Amino acid sequence: MSLAINIVELVSEKAQAAGGQKVTTVELEAGTLSGVMVEALGFCFDAAARNTPAEGARLVVREIEARGACMGCGHTFVLESLLAQCPQCGGYAVETLQGRELKVVSLTIDEYDEE
Amino acid sequence: MCDSCGCSQPANSVTITRLGQSGPGAAGQHHSHRPPRAQGRVVAVREAVLGKNDGIAAHNRDFFRKRGVVALNLVSSPGSGKTTILERTIRELRGEIPMAVIEGDQQTMLDAERIDATGVPVVQVNTGAGCHLDADMVHQALHRMELAKNSLLFIENVGNLVCPAMFDLGEAAKVVIISVTEGEDKPLKYPAMFDAAGLCLINKTDLLPHVDFDVARCREYALRVNHRLEFFEISARTGEGMPAWLAWLRSQI
Numbered sequence: 001m002s003l004a005i006n007i008v009e010l011v012s013e014k015a016q017a018a019g020g021q022k023v024t025t026v027e028l029e030a031g032t033l034s035g036v037m038v039e040a041l042g043f044c045f046d047a048a049a050r051n052t053p054a055e056g057a058r059l060v061v062r063e064i065e066a067r068g069a070c071m072g073c074g075h076t077f078v079l080e081s082l083l084a085q086c087p088q089c090g091g092y093a094v095e096t097l098q099g100r101e102l103k104v105v106s107l108t109i110d111e112y113d114e115e
Numbered sequence: 116m117c118d119s120c121g122c123s124q125p126a127n128s129v130t131i132t133r134l135g136q137s138g139p140g141a142a143g144q145h146h147s148h149r150p151p152r153a154q155g156r157v158v159a160v161r162e163a164v165l166g167k168n169d170g171i172a173a174h175n176r177d178f179f180r181k182r183g184v185v186a187l188n189l190v191s192s193p194g195s196g197k198t199t200i201l202e203r204t205i206r207e208l209r210g211e212i213p214m215a216v217i218e219g220d221q222q223t224m225l226d227a228e229r230i231d232a233t234g235v236p237v238v239q240v241n242t243g244a245g246c247h248l249d250a251d252m253v254h255q256a257l258h259r260m261e262l263a264k265n266s267l268l269f270i271e272n273v274g275n276l277v278c279p280a281m282f283d284l285g286e287a288a289k290v291v292i293i294s295v296t297e298g299e300d301k302p303l304k305y306p307a308m309f310d311a312a313g314l315c316l317i318n319k320t321d322l323l324p325h326v327d328f329d330v331a332r333c334r335e336y337a338l339r340v341n342h343r344l345e346f347f348e349i350s351a352r353t354g355e356g357m358p359a360w361l362a363w364l365r366s367q368i
Contacts (some may be wrong), residue, residue, distance in 0.1 A: 002249075003164055010167070028164075
């Protein structure tokens with residue numbers, strides 16, 4: 001929930017800075033190891049967005065597949081979790097290369113015309 | 116994620132108190148809303164969701180570095196013995212290294228009062244329904260205390276093995292604590308916290324003869340998640356294993 005609140009705050013700030021009054025879409029990039037559960041985040045986002053420029057906005061989440069490199073044999077592979085084991089040598093010492101990021105990529109806004 | 120834990124509360128329900136004083140809480144935030152005209156326009160953002168927290172954490176870290184303060188963020192489930200470890204650590208190092216404590220709990224001043232009794236400066240942060248400390252809460256707590264140069268600052272996070280993992284406070288390291296009355300499989304069940312930590316204290320080792328906890332297996336599970344993790348096995352109650360932990364603390368100053 002606190003992530004959803006952080007997203008809504010960032011989105012509201014950026015939307016206002018861009019002169020937009022209403023956010024219709026929020027595009028998010030979430031690594032599969034970022035700790036985010038996409039469905040739960042959607043639910044929390046809707047709740048957190050109430051009474052903000054992001055109210056009613058559609059949250060589009062693009063998942064970034066986590067990849068890691070084995071410290072033992074150098075093999076790079078897709079990480080299913082933080083407990084990933086190298087499929088080549090069985091080692092657990094794995095360096096994460098990507099998949100922890102959690103970013104707001106873009107907003108789609110409706111602009112407000114001054115009366 | 117944690118829609119049931121209540122951390123959707125407004126920011127102004129957080130209170131930060133220096134013991135012996137009462138301070139105002141964090142400022143609240145409200146958004147205005149007016150009906151828009153329809154015009155779709157895409158605005159590029161490309162910013163981390165926790166970028167604001169990370170920015171304040173960087174500011175805290177810079178503040179610590181300039182004063183030679185080593186800040187440690189203590190994280191664990193409720194009841195692992197964080198406060199008892201702090202009481203014992205402070206008693207052992209008092210007079211040798213200046214120390215201070217920031218206590219995080221949803222409610223009450225109970226932990227801060229325990230620390231206050233040891234004689235070191237302590238600030239209590241009550242997060243209300245919030246399930247973790249964030250960098251701004253620590254920043255505000257820092258404004259209510261004076262830290263000695265070349266000192267230790269212990270930040271006792273809210274007892275929770277999930278959300279505190281995501282929030283950088285500006286600490287030098289997260290210290291995750293697991294007690295032997297818990298399951299040794301906790302590192303597998305809550306990997307994010309063990310992944311984020313630099314140090315792991317296995318506490319209440321005096322109870323090992325009475326429980327089924329397998330220390331070797333716990334270490335092995337934790338190392339699967341984070342191969343860089345360092346371990347100390349301690350009993351804050353009897354003092355067993357404390358010298359190695361205290362030596363590590365001394366080496367950080």
